[in-house]
Amino acid sequence: MTRNLRAWLGDGPLSLDLVDTRLLRGTLPEDAQAVRKVWRRAKYCVIERENDAWVLHFRMTGKVVLERPGGKLRARLLTLGTPVHFLDARCLGELVVLPRAELKAHFQAKHLGPEPFPEPQSAAWWEERLHGLRGALKPALMRQDRIAGLGNIAASEICFRAGVDPRTLVPQVQSWDRIADEAWAFLHEVIEQESGPEIHYVNEAGSSNPFQVYGRAGEDCPRCGAPIQRFLQSARSTFACPRCQGA
DNA sequence: ATTCGTGTTTCAAA
DNA sequence: GTTTGAAACACGAA
Numbered sequence: 001m002t003r004n005l006r007a008w009l010g011d012g013p014l015s016l017d018l019v020d021t022r023l024l025r026g027t028l029p030e031d032a033q034a035v036r037k038v039w040r041r042a043k044y045c046v047i048e049r050e051n052d053a054w055v056l057h058f059r060m061t062g063k064v065v066l067e068r069p070g071g072k073l074r075a076r077l078l079t080l081g082t083p084v085h086f087l088d089a090r091c092l093g094e095l096v097v098l099p100r101a102e103l104k105a106h107f108q109a110k111h112l113g114p115e116p117f118p119e120p121q122s123a124a125w126w127e128e129r130l131h132g133l134r135g136a137l138k139p140a141l142m143r144q145d146r147i148a149g150l151g152n153i154a155a156s157e158i159c160f161r162a163g164v165d166p167r168t169l170v171p172q173v174q175s176w177d178r179i180a181d182e183a184w185a186f187l188h189e190v191i192e193q194e195s196g197p198e199i200h201y202v203n204e205a206g207s208s209n210p211f212q213v214y215g216r217a218g219e220d221c222p223r224c225g226a227p228i229q230r231f232l233q234s235a236r237s238t239f240a241c242p243r244c245q246g247a
Numbered sequence: 248a249t250t251c252g253t254g255t256t257t258c259a260a261a
Numbered sequence: 262g263t264t265t266g267a268a269a270c271a272c273g274a275a
């Protein structure tokens with residue numbers, strides 16, 4: 001979505017047409033300031049204009065699209081060209097407007113860990129990032145203050161691809177090398193997969209499930225055919241293969 | 248007809 | 262310091 005926004009917004013004047021006021025945190029931005037830069041940090045997308053910055057988060061169901069919205073429209077991003085629609089069925093997403101000068105402090109306050117992508121990281125790096133945690137691996141992978149940007153789906157998929165039981169306690173994890181490789185591979189693949197004009201979420205009507213285990217409880221494991229299990233970890237659904245992952 | 252569950256984060260409390 | 266649970270929200274499915 002950050003790539004799309006960068007292309008769609010260009011570097012001309014940008015204005016906000018706020019449809020649902022709950023989306024906005026902070027005061028209404030000035031009209032028509034030029035876009036300087038569009039970038040991503042963890043799951044936040046940042047649009048820097050001349051004097052301010054818009055920090056977007058899509059939470060569970062938010063997305064930006066170009067085409068006429070089929071979903072709940074919460075805001076429009078207006079450029080000289082085609083408007084960009086911020087859709088969000090549940091409206092848990094947010095658009096934070098703040099002076100550009102406050103951007104650094106804004107992110108520092110979030111205590112986000114380093115990025116696992118696009119630069120690949122080593123086995124030692126993954127182990128070090130989760131060092132000191134005593135709980136299960138999968139919730140640990142989702143700790144944004146340790147490693148930024150992995151969510152519930154990524155955590156399940158990475159554990160599966162690495163052949164590790166998501167309930168393995170972090171101190172007991174052996175295959176950091178597999179985790180390092182498969183985490184990068186998953187992120188790379190899913191970003192390529194989702195590239196295009198619109199993100200399609202798994203639960204939306206008519207969308208297919210591109211994942212190997214997520215959302216596939218009861219289906220056959222793509223590697224060994226055993227039925228995929230679903231269980232809860234920290235109140236989030238985990239999907240795993242009982243045979244491939246010893247789960 | 249209620250309850251559940253949901254690509255997330257934050258805050259309080261155990 | 263680490264881990265868990267609830268809340269913000271809307272809505273289809275169980």
